[in-house]
Amino acid sequence: MAREKSRNRISAKKTPPGAAPAITALEAEERYRALFECPLCAVYIHDLKGNFIDANETALRMFGYTKRDIPSLSIASILDQEQLPVARKRIADIIQSGAASDSYRYRVKTKHGELLWMEVVSTLIHRNGEPYAIQGMAWNVTEQINTRQALKKSEEQYKTMLETMNEGMCVLDRNGTVTFVNDCFCRMTAYRKEELLGRNVAVILDRENEKILRNQWSLRKKGGTDPYEIILTRKDGEKVDTIVAPRPIFDDTGAFAGSLGIFTDVSKLKxxxxxxxxxxxxxxxxxxxxxxxxxxxxxxxxxxxxxxxxxxxxxxxxxxxxxxxxxxxxxxxxxxxxxxxxxxxxxxxxxxxxxxxxTQILHEKGLEAALKWLGSNFQELHSINFHFKDDMKPKPLSDETNILLYQAVRELFMNIVRHAHAKNVTVSFERDYKYLRIHVHDDGIGFDVSKVLAYTKNKEMFGLFSIYERLKYLGGHVDFESGPEQGTLFTLVAPIKFPGRK
Structure with a gap:
């Protein structure tokens, strides 16, 4: 009885309080088997020549094999042929060093021919103190690899597109500092990339176009994307007319982070x-x-x-x-x-x-008298009633303007006779500070304004086009309003001649 108590005391001393109790070989085997059958990764064992000895269910399911297939499998039957020499060398390195290898990625072929990328960690197994086999744990990283390759390919394509596109591209941060330019933008401005990157975009703008950019910058901060025109100043001082397609850049918090611009050189067009x-x-x-x-x-x-x-x-x-x-x-x-x-x-x-x-009367008595005489002649010849209104203000005009207005009103009278079928025509003279306005209003059948606007396709409208162009050259213009069965109102506007001015 005393000896039994003594053994118990001795046993208690061998297992200090709080220490894990010693495990048996059976317990170790069970723990290893639980790890081997881990469903989170493929676990396998092959001999030192690469012939498979065992594999867990996850590995078999992943590659489409069964337990019966294991004896017939080797690394040569599942690895990409280009990677087989690499795998054999790594086996030799593990045997020589006796240590576990770093992870490595292999391209593995399944039973059905599908190729998977596997990330593998290998460990050397000893038996009786001698290298016996190699155990590996593998994770399927195919999706990760494919995603990374697709991203890399996309980045390469994007970079190629940026560098070969015919438009210049420039990216600015929130302070207007250049963070990216493509080759076309460099050719456009005659600067090298290293001369632009890190510098403020003002280096390629004059003062007037800096103002344009400041106005556009405020629009970018609000999310505006409307195209605009801006003139760049090249390194050699030449100007480049461009049209910019802008896009604002915002960070993850929604704060303004800069702007991207696609620049199209329109200098030749300008x-x-x-x-x-x-x-x-x-x-x-x-x-x-x-x-x-x-x-x-x-x-x-x-x-x-x-x-x-x-x-x-x-x-x-x-x-x-x-x-x-x-x-x-x-x-x-x-x-x-x-x-x-x-x-x-x-x-x-x-x-x-x-x-x-x-137009002798035009030179002797002036435009108003000449047009009244012209109207009375048309009234007598064509049975159309002409009415004249005059604000009685002085209307000094140059000889060119007098003649042109007379010819223009005569052209309008002829059009009324030919096309309007009017019974009454009213001609009004009005002067403001800078301009004389002559209104010619008839009560005829009117016309479709869109046809007049397409005068280049209508020979009958050439006279009106000629009036418009000549008045425009003198600093005036022509306005008109009309519609079917609504009559027509033409307004001729011409500049007043001031004393001492040409």
């Missing part, structure tokens, strides 16, 4: 546009000069008609009158009367033609 505008100005000037030449020729022809043909007809009429006074036979007198009537008609026609060829 140069062409400026040349076209210059050509248009020259054409307007030429059209106005042609009008003045036409007017001078008209006056010359009218003077010739008045001074020569009308004088000759007048002289001929006087001689006929003398013959009428001395003629006695009735037949002769009748013939002379007919001839005198024809001469009188010819003289009236020459007088009318002279007025049509020239």
């Amino acid at each position: 140069r062409t546009e400026r040349e076209l505008l210059s050509y248009q100005e020259r054409l307007r000037s030429l059209a106005l000069e042609m009008s003045m030449v036409e007017e001078r020729e008209r006056r010359y022809i009218a003077i010739e008609l008045q001074d020569n043909l009308n004088r000759a007809l007048s002289y001929f009429g006087e001689k006929l009158k003398e013959l009428q006074d001395i003629a006695s036979p009735n037949e002769a007198r009748t013939s002379l009367d007919e001839m005198a009537s024809l001469v009188e008609q010819a003289m009236h026609y020459v007088k009318t033609l002279t007025h049509e060829f020239t």
Whole structure:
């Protein structure tokens, strides 16, 4: 009894309080088996030549095999052939070092031919103090690898796209500092990347365009993405006209973090546009000069008609009158009367033609009087009632403007006669400080405004187009309102001539 108590005391001393009790071989085997059958990863054992000895259910299920297949499997039957030499070398290294290996990724083929990426950690197993086999634990990282490869490919494609695109790209942080530019943007500005990165974007802007960027910056902070135009200053000082497609950048908290811009070089387009505008100005000037030449020729022809043909007809009429006074036979007198009537008609026609060829009244009495005379002629010839309103304010105009307005109103009168079927036309004269406004309003059938706007496709509208272009050159313009069965209102606007100003 005393010896039994003594053994108990001795046993208690061998197991200090709080220490884990010693485990039996059976318990160790059970724990190892539980770890081996872990469902979270594939666990396998193969001999030192790479022939498989055992594998857990997770490994078998992952690769499509059964327990019966294990004796026929080796690393050569499941590994990618390119990786087989690497695997054999790692086995040799593990045997030589006697230690576990770092993780390594293998491309493994399943029973059904599917390729999986596995991350493997291997450990050397000893038996009787000698290397016996290698145990491995493997995790399927195929999805992770594929995602990473897809991301890398996408990044490479994105980078290639950025560097080969025909538009410049520039990214700025919240302070306007350049954080990225592509090759096209560098060519556009003649700067190298290292000369732009880390610098404020103001280095490529003049003062006027800095103001444009500041205004746009405030819009970016509000999320605005509307395109805008800005002029960049190259390193050599040349200007580059661009159109920018902007995109604001916000961080994860929603705070403004900067802006991305795609820059399209439109310098050639702008140069062409400026040349076209210059050509248009020259054409307007030429059209106005042609009008003045036409007017001078008209006056010359009218003077010739008045001074020569009308004088000759007048002289001929006087001689006929003398013959009428001395003629006695009735037949002769009748013939002379007919001839005198024809001469009188010819003289009236020459007088009318002279007025049509020239605007003598325009030069003698001014635009208002000339247009009233023109309206009375149209009223007499075409049975249309013309009404005139004048604010009676002085309306000093240059000779070119006087002639152009007269020709324009005459063109409008002709259009009313040809197309409007109007019964009444009202012409109003108004002057404000800088401009004269002539309103021509008829009560005719009107027209579709869209057809007038498409004047380039309508020959009948060329006269209106000519008026518009010539008035525009002089600093004026034409407005009009119309609609089917609503009549038409044309407003001609021309600048007043101030003393001392050209």
